[in-house]
Amino acid sequence: MTDTTFAKDIHKGLTAPLKHISSKYFYDDIGSGIFQDIMKMPEYYPTACEFEILSLQGCRIIERLGFDKPFNIVEFGAGDGIKTRQLLKQLVEIGANFTYVPIDISKKAIEELVSGMLKHLPKIKINPMIGNYFSMMEELSHTSVPALYLFLGGNIGNYEANEVNNLLKDFRGSMKKGDKLLTGFDLQKNPATIRCAYDDPKGITKSFNINLLHRINRELGGNFKTNQFDFYSHYNPLNGEVRSYLISLVPQNVFVKENQQSYSFERNEVIWTELSKKYTLREIENAAENNGFTVMEHFMDCKAFFTDSLWEV
Ligand code: AVI
Numbered sequence: 001m002t003d004t005t006f007a008k009d010i011h012k013g014l015t016a017p018l019k020h021i022s023s024k025y026f027y028d029d030i031g032s033g034i035f036q037d038i039m040k041m042p043e044y045y046p047t048a049c050e051f052e053i054l055s056l057q058g059c060r061i062i063e064r065l066g067f068d069k070p071f072n073i074v075e076f077g078a079g080d081g082i083k084t085r086q087l088l089k090q091l092v093e094i095g096a097n098f099t100y101v102p103i104d105i106s107k108k109a110i111e112e113l114v115s116g117m118l119k120h121l122p123k124i125k126i127n128p129m130i131g132n133y134f135s136m137m138e139e140l141s142h143t144s145v146p147a148l149y150l151f152l153g154g155n156i157g158n159y160e161a162n163e164v165n166n167l168l169k170d171f172r173g174s175m176k177k178g179d180k181l182l183t184g185f186d187l188q189k190n191p192a193t194i195r196c197a198y199d200d201p202k203g204i205t206k207s208f209n210i211n212l213l214h215r216i217n218r219e220l221g222g223n224f225k226t227n228q229f230d231f232y233s234h235y236n237p238l239n240g241e242v243r244s245y246l247i248s249l250v251p252q253n254v255f256v257k258e259n260q261q262s263y264s265f266e267r268n269e270v271i272w273t274e275l276s277k278k279y280t281l282r283e284i285e286n287a288a289e290n291n292g293f294t295v296m297e298h299f300m301d302c303k304a305f306f307t308d309s310l311w312e313v
Pocket of ligand 1: 198
């Protein structure tokens with residue numbers, strides 16, 4: 001079935017002066033599968049770092065919540081839930097009275113997450129919500145139950161600075177006094193480490209990007225010849241930004257049936273596909289303060305590559 005928003009965004013992005021496809025379109029079923037492979041790559045450190053934080057420091061995070069009555073743990077975009085499970089397991093062990101509320105736009109993703117979670121933690125209370133984050137948050141903000149909101153995995157790094165502020169302001173607007181937000185931020189580190197994570201020797205990240213073109217072919221009737229595109233990723237240590245691109249190797253025209261439109265590419269013309277921002281602790285603190293939060297604690301892995309930063313309102 002055609003997704004018309006997708007068709008419109010592709011048209012807008014491929015007719016812009018700097019061609020662009022939003023990284024949110026990486027995650028169809030095939031792209032989500034490739035992302036699972038990325039998370040298993042030895043070069044892609046964020047997953048292992050956050051797993052370590054939640055496994056080894058979960059108790060300390062729980063202590064800092066200070067909730068003395070039943071509470072919700074609300075998670076945005078939980079993925080496969082393996083990392084979150086480390087935290088929930090520790091809550092179950094201490095007999096905490098909580099309900100896990102995973103939110104995702106995809107029914108399939110939620111169903112898989114819930115069955116995986118119940119397989120490992122059969123006694124846990126789960127109240128899954130399918131839909132857009134903000135309408136779900138709006139709904140939750142009307143309850144008097146305190147909440148810990150989780151925005152893990154470094155997803156915040158995929159948003160531009162103005163989008164980060166809008167997102168945090170929206171979170172803040174739906175949170176009650178005493179609610180907490182735990183956000184995963186990838187930290188600035190040796191640029192060579194970051195470069196390898198986003199341009200791996202096996203080309204898995206390249207196929208993650210090329211899948212965007214396959215997806216346009218599959219869903220919008222495009223005729224991209226994907227072997228005529230290369231992948232390029234660049235980390236700028238001065239601003240902490242990884243930016244990734246597809247490069248047209250030859251001058252070419254690509255027709256997209258759904259849009260009844262041909263798009264022309266010059267040789268070496270780029271399509272920008274992703275931002276993945278790496279933060280300093282100071283930048284994280286500024287983001288919190290500028291959007292009405294107070295930083296309680298940064299929970300970092302032993303290499304200080306990644307932080308789950310706990311904020312309160
Ligand atoms: C989902 N997101 C946090 C990943 C990241 O690290 O920015 C997506 C990704 N892109 C390339 N590798 C992984």
